[in-house]
Amino acid sequence: MTDAQVVLSCRSLRRDFGGFTAVNNVDLDVRHAQIHALIGPNGAGKTTVFNLLTKFLQPTSGTVTLLGEDITKTDPARVARMGLVRSFQISAVFPHLSVLDNVRVALQRPGGLATQFWRPLTSLNALNAKAAELLESVGLGGDLATVAADLSYGRKRVLEIATTLALEPKVLLLDEPMAGMGQEDVTVIADLIREVARSRAVLMVEHNLSVVADLCHEVTVLQRGEILAAGDYATVSRDPQVRVAYMGTEHD
Incomplete structure (x- = not known):
């Protein structure tokens, strides 16, 4: 486990929508100058976690910390000014x-x-x-x-x-940056993300597992809103529960 500085973290993060729990008991540490992937099948709660971290949603319970400051109740605009910046799956230019x-x-x-x-x-x-x-x-x-x-x-x-x-982010959240791309564009974006992460933390939701394996220092796997496994890619890819829930036989 690395000793790099934790710049974004959450503890016991939970979000309920009526009687449905979308995110439950999620702990996450995102470290400076590292790339952290949040992966899982559709409906696993990845986007909800992003929305909770960036304060687009308020948690039902739990805490979120940015650069050592509790931002659980902080509004999204101030969080962005503090250096937590997000891109979206749909291009926003x-x-x-x-x-x-x-x-x-x-x-x-x-x-x-x-x-x-x-x-x-x-x-x-x-x-x-x-x-x-x-x-x-x-x-x-x-x-x-x-x-x-x-x-x-x-x-x-x-x-x-x-x-x-x-916007000079200290922590950059990327929501499916490779979605819909051919291999040539994937390579370009992957190289760019690797360069970007030299001076800031990157948390990304990504379905392209070859990209995750190549780029990411840490991987957190969600299933039904809860953490199924966490660690480096080699560790999580060997986890039998992860293989059944998400990765499939092509990664055996």
């Missing part, structure tokens, strides 16, 4: 803006321009160099003027990750 403008929009918050509505539009030009540098770092340096809608699906996902990085 502005399709009719250029690639550069998408990142400039995201940079307004850390740059202090998001609330300075009286400033002229040209004030955003101060963000051009930083936006271009960020886009170069993720491989989109040649697409600054491209309209986001004209990007391939995989490059849209790269742009989405770039916009989340513009």
Whole structure:
């Protein structure tokens, strides 16, 4: 087990919807500069856990801690300002803006321009160099003027990750970043996530088990809202309960 700093954790996390318990007694530790996968069959509670961690949902019971601070009752906007940033399974870029403008929009918050509505539009030009540098770092340096809608699906996902990085996250939550991608795009996104995790924690929901095996330091397996197994990929993939519940005979 690593001794890297825990930056996001939850204890005894539970969420009930009426008489249905979607998440029950979940403990999770996400560590700095590591990639942690949350996996499990459909309906296992992965998205609900994401929503609880990012405060889109309040837990029925349990606690959530970010950077040593209890955020169980904290509103989502403040949690994001503290450095917990989430991407969604559906691409969330502005399709009719250029690639550069998408990142400039995201940079307004850390740059202090998001609330300075009286400033002229040209004030955003101060963000051009930083936006271009960020886009170069993720491989989109040649697409600054491209309209986001004209990007391939995989490059849209790269742009989405770039916009989340513009918010200067300390912990990045990625919801199925490889969904719907061909192998070439999967390789690009995997390399990007590996690079991103050099300086921040990454928690990702992902169904592509070869990606999980290749990328992730820690894996937590959910089934029916509860933790079925946790550890590195080699450990959880050998667990008989995990193999029956999720991984199937192709991973024998």
